[in-house]
Amino acid sequence: MAKNTTKRKFEMPHIYVILFILITLAAIASYIVPAGEFAREEVNGTSVIIPGTFEFVAQSPVGILEFMTAIPRGVEGTVIIIFGIMAIGAMFRVIEKAGVIDVIINFLIKQFGNKGLLIIPAIVIPLALFVSLTGNIESSLIFLPALLPLFLKLGFDRMAATATVLIATVVGFSLALTAPANLGTAHTISELPLFSGMGYRGIMLAVMTLLGILFVMRYIKKVEKDPSKTLITDDVDDSQFIKDDDDTKDVTTRTIVATWVFIASLGFMLFGIFQYQWYFIELAGFYILAGLITGLIGGLKPSQIATAMNEGIQNIILGALIVGVARAIAVMLEDGVIMDTTVHYLSQIVTFLPEWLVPVAMMIVQGLLNFLIPSGSGQAAATMPIMVGIVDLTEMTRQTAVLAFLMGDGFSNIFYPTSGYFMAALAIAKIKYTDWLKFIWPLLLLWYGAGAIFLVIAFFIEYGPM
Numbered sequence: 001m002a003k004n005t006t007k008r009k010f011e012m013p014h015i016y017v018i019l020f021i022l023i024t025l026a027a028i029a030s031y032i033v034p035a036g037e038f039a040r041e042e043v044n045g046t047s048v049i050i051p052g053t054f055e056f057v058a059q060s061p062v063g064i065l066e067f068m069t070a071i072p073r074g075v076e077g078t079v080i081i082i083f084g085i086m087a088i089g090a091m092f093r094v095i096e097k098a099g100v101i102d103v104i105i106n107f108l109i110k111q112f113g114n115k116g117l118l119i120i121p122a123i124v125i126p127l128a129l130f131v132s133l134t135g136n137i138e139s140s141l142i143f144l145p146a147l148l149p150l151f152l153k154l155g156f157d158r159m160a161a162t163a164t165v166l167i168a169t170v171v172g173f174s175l176a177l178t179a180p181a182n183l184g185t186a187h188t189i190s191e192l193p194l195f196s197g198m199g200y201r202g203i204m205l206a207v208m209t210l211l212g213i214l215f216v217m218r219y220i221k222k223v224e225k226d227p228s229k230t231l232i233t234d235d236v237d238d239s240q241f242i243k244d245d246d247d248t249k250d251v252t253t254r255t256i257v258a259t260w261v262f263i264a265s266l267g268f269m270l271f272g273i274f275q276y277q278w279y280f281i282e283l284a285g286f287y288i289l290a291g292l293i294t295g296l297i298g299g300l301k302p303s304q305i306a307t308a309m310n311e312g313i314q315n316i317i318l319g320a321l322i323v324g325v326a327r328a329i330a331v332m333l334e335d336g337v338i339m340d341t342t343v344h345y346l347s348q349i350v351t352f353l354p355e356w357l358v359p360v361a362m363m364i365v366q367g368l369l370n371f372l373i374p375s376g377s378g379q380a381a382a383t384m385p386i387m388v389g390i391v392d393l394t395e396m397t398r399q400t401a402v403l404a405f406l407m408g409d410g411f412s413n414i415f416y417p418t419s420g421y422f423m424a425a426l427a428i429a430k431i432k433y434t435d436w437l438k439f440i441w442p443l444l445l446l447w448y449g450a451g452a453i454f455l456v457i458a459f460f461i462e463y464g465p466m
Contacts, residue, residue, distance in 0.1 A: 080281060098294055185376075
C-alpha cells in the first residue's frame with residue numbers, strides 16, 4: 001500500500017495560542033528564574049526603578065489559581081483600553097455605513113482624478129493623518145477597492161494603487177498622533193500622559209510620509225517610461241477591477257453634511273485631549289457619540305446605527321481582547337516576582353551597547369516580535385512593562401521607548417505574512433507576495449534607517465515627557 005508522502009504545510013498558530021504559550025512559559029519561569037525586586041520611587045506621580053537597588057528575594061512560584069486567573073486579571077487591568085478600541089471600531093463602521101468614506105473618495109476622484117501623479121499625495125497625506133488619529137490601519141481594505149479603478153484608468157498599475165494605500169495606512173499607524181490601540185496602550189502602560197510627545201512624532205510622520213510619496217511616484221514614473229519595469233509578474237486582467245460609471249453611488253447632501261460634522265468632531269476630540277487630558281473613558285464616549293451623531297445626520301436609523309456599531313465591534317474584537325490576554329504575560333511575571341529579574345538580566349545585556357543605541361535595538365526587537373504578535377495593542381501590553389523597566393535603568397526616556405515600539409511594530413505590518421489586513425489587501429489587488437517584497441524592501445530600509453536616526457536624536461534631546 002502506497003504511503004501518503006504529502007507534506008503538511010506549516011500554519012502559523014492563532015494569536016491566542018501563541019499568547020497562551022507565552023503565558024504558560026512565564027508561569028513556568030517563576031519556578032526557575034530567581035525572584036528579585038528593585039526599589040522604586042515616585043517621580044512626577046510615576047513609579048520608577050532606582051538603578052543599583054536590585055536584590056534577590058524569596059522564590060514565589062505561580063500557583064494554579066494564579067495561573068487560571070491570569071487572563072481574566074489581564075483583561076480586568078486593561079478593560080478601559082479594550083472598550084476604547086471596541087468603541088472606535090463601532091464608530092468607524094457607522095461612518096462607513098453613513099457614506100462618509102464615499103464622500104472622501106469621490107472628492108479625491110473629482111479633484112485629482114485627471115491630474116496624474118498629484119493623486120498620490122492627495123490620497124497618502126489625508127489617509128495617513130486619518131489613521132494616525134484613529135489607529136484604524138484596516139481602513140486600507142475599504143479604500144483600496146474604491147481607488148483601484150481610478151489608478152487603472154489613470155494608466156498606473158495595481159502595484160502603485162496598492163502601495164499608495166498601504167504606505168499611507170502603515171506610516172500613519174507607525175507614527176500615531178492619537179491612535180488609541182497601539183499608542184494609547186503603550187502610553188498607559190508606560191504611565192505617560194495619553195498621546196504626549198505629539199510634536200516630535202508629527203515631524204517624523206511628515207518625513208516618513210514624504211519618503212513614501214516620493215517612493216511611489218518614482219516607481220510610477222519608471223513604469224511610465226518603460227512598462228517592462230513593472231514589478232507585477234502575473235497575468236491578471238485589469239479590466240475586472242474597473243467599474244462602470246453607472247455603478248458610482250450618488251452622494252446626498254445629508255452625507256456631505258455628516259462628513260463635515262465628523263471632521264469637525266475630530267477637531268473637538270483633539271481639543272479635549274489637549275485642553276482636558278481626555279483618557280480612554282472620555283475617548284470611548286466620544287467615539288460612540290460621534291458615530292451616533294454622524295450616523296443620524298447621514299440618514300441612518302437608530303437601529304441601523306446599532307447594527308453597524310455591533311458589526312464594527314465584531315470586526316475589531318480580536319484586536320481588542322488581545323490587549324487583555326497579552327497583559328496576562330506581565331501578570332504572571334509580577335505574580336512570580338520575576339518581572340524585575342527579567343529587567344535586571346536584560347539590562348545587563350544592554351550594557352554591551354552604547355546607551356544611545358539602545359532605542360534602535362528596541363525598535364529592532366519590537367519588529368521581530370511583531371511576527372509572533374501581529375497586534376499593536378497586544379504587543380504593547382506584552383512588551384512595554386519590560387521595556388519600561390530597562391528604560392528606567394538608562395538615560396533614555398520612556399517616551400523614546402514608546403517611539404521605538406511604534407516604529408518596530410508598525411513598519412513590519414507592511415511585509416510580515418502574519419499581518420492579516422496586509423495580506424487581505426494584496427489579495428484584493430491580486431498582488432503576489434513575492435512581487436510586493438521586491439517592491440517594498442528599499443522603502444523599508446529608508447524608513448528603518450530614518451527611524452534609527454530619529455531615535456538617536458530622541459535619546460540626546462531627552463524626548464519626553466518622561
